[in-house]
Amino acid sequence: MTKDSLRVAMIGTAFMGKAHSQAWRTAPHFFDLPLEPRLELLVGRSPEGTADRAGRLGWEQWSTDWRAAVANPDIDVIDICTPGDTHAEIAIAALEAGKHVLCEKPLANSVAEAERMTEAAERAHASTGAIAMCGFSYRRTPALILARRFVEEGRLGAIRHVRAAYLQDWLRDANAPLTWRLDRTKAGSGALGDIGAHSIDTAQWLTGQSITEVSATMRTFVTERPERAETVGLGGRGDEHAPKGPVTVDDAAAFTASFSEGALGVFEATRMATGRRNANRIELNGERGSVAFDFERMNELEYFDGSGADPDAEGFRRIQVTDPAHPYMSNWWPTGHGIGYEHLFTHQAVEFIRAIAGEAPASPSFAEALDVQRVLASVEASASDRSRATPVERPR
Numbered sequence: 077m078t079k080d081s082l083r084v085a086m087i088g089t090a091f092m093g094k095a096h097s098q099a100w101r102t103a104p105h106f107f108d109l110p111l112e113p114r115l116e117l118l119v120g121r122s123p124e125g126t127a128d129r130a131g132r133l134g135w136e137q138w139s140t141d142w143r144a145a146v147a148n149p150d151i152d153v154i155d156i157c158t159p160g161d162t163h164a165e166i167a168i169a170a171l172e173a174g175k176h177v178l179c180e181k182p183l184a185n186s187v188a189e190a191e192r193m194t195e196a197a198e199r200a201h202a203s204t205g206a207i208a209m210c211g212f213s214y215r216r217t218p219a220l221i222l223a224r225r226f227v228e229e230g231r232l233g234a235i236r237h238v239r240a241a242y243l244q245d246w247l248r249d250a251n252a253p254l255t256w257r258l259d260r261t262k263a264g265s266g267a268l269g270d271i272g273a274h275s276i277d278t279a280q281w282l283t284g285q286s287i288t289e290v291s292a293t294m295r296t297f298v299t300e301r302p303e304r305a306e307t308v309g310l311g312g313r314g315d316e317h318a319p320k321g322p323v324t325v326d327d328a329a330a331f332t333a334s335f336s337e338g339a340l341g342v343f344e345a346t347r348m349a350t351g352r353r354n355a356n357r358i359e360l361n362g363e364r365g366s367v368a369f370d371f372e373r374m375n376e377l378e379y380f381d382g383s384g385a386d387p388d389a390e391g392f393r394r395i396q397v398t399d400p401a402h403p404y405m406s407n408w409w410p411t412g413h414g415i416g417y418e419h420l421f422t423h424q425a426v427e428f429i430r431a432i433a434g435e436a437p438a439s440p441s442f443a444e445a446l447d448v449q450r451v452l453a454s455v456e457a458s459a460s461d462r463s464r465a466t467p468v469e470r471p472r
């Protein structure tokens with residue numbers, strides 16, 4: 077029997093466009109899915125670039141008109157992989173047209189936009205059954221899912237500390253180019269929304285607790301950058317003699333946070349941590365145990381069992397999260413053969429398809445992503461209110 081197909085149109089052709097394309101293509105090869113995704117239509121800005129990407133990434137057709145994609149009755153899913161300033165308009169139009177929507181993180185550039193998107197998602201779900209999900213892809217990391225299970229099983233006891241640092245360094249060169257990620261009107265914020273949003277989402281999801289209060293500082297170390305540049309990966313090296321334009325977002329954000337059940341959080345997000353390429357780290361310390369994760373060793377989870385069962389042998393142990401019993405792993409390679417960054421997007425596509433088929437809840441929902449947006453807004457508000465920054469008094 078052939079499966080019903082799920083016809084996908086993806087808007088955006090850059091980094092996330094590549095990651096999502098691979099996910100849509102790979103998911104049915106490795107997972108038994110209720111619906112068969114079809115890479116129907118790729119939408120980009122330039123005709124040449126989009127045609128080339130569509131060919132390479134395996135899309136049937138391409139176009140430069142997202143509105144036509146949204147109106148197309150032969151499309152079931154709109155996958156949004158564009159900068160944040162376009163998310164609300166595309167997502168709301170797609171939901172109103174009865175499409176399922178997968179939207180990259182952060183959900184929007186403001187709380188107001190995220191609220192409108194969430195209302196549209198709830199309305200569309202009630203009227204057409206449309207599913208909306210936000211792409212906090214690190215939730216699909218097997219080691220983090222295991223950590224969450226440990227928290228739910230009570231192995232950590234009451235959680236006291238949440239320590240999250242998302243460290244990258246692709247902006248460390250002062251001549252790295254002025255890309256859209258450094259433009260507040262396009263990206264909403266800098267390191268905070270781009271990667272700090274992942275830490276906020278992961279922390280709330282892992283602990284099952286909400287952040288209730290924050291106290292923040294943000295910094296832009298390099299305030300202008302060359303506009304003319306050869307980009308390499310996310311950064312690259314700009315032409316230092318080229319005209320410069322203003323950086324309008326943060327390079328780094330740091331904040332403390334209180335959680336609803338009493339945990340104390342310390343967060344750091346930076347794209348200036350020289351030598352740290354994609355160190356998305358989180359550690360939880362509970363009264364009975366701890367877990368620690370670093371994306372640069374994504375197939376491992378550190379676990380400390382402080383229950384006192386074997387006091388002489390206490391210590392953090394490194395669980396290699398590659399066994400068939402671990403989340404998603406039986407669909408991939410034999411034990412010990414780890415997975416990588418791209419696999420998380422495949423897991424995300426799998427969960428989205430299952431949610432559309434009614435087999436699983438759509439999580440992170442737009443409502444959950446709106447909650448992250450509210451925390452981001454509070455961090456920015458706190459950082460801009462310097463009245464509570466207390467100078468250090470020193471004798472002259």
Ligand code: SOE
Pocket residue numbers: 091244270271310354
């Ligand atoms: C850039 O900092 C980035 O690509 C983020 O936008 C992604 O969400 C993260 O997974 C990797 O880094």
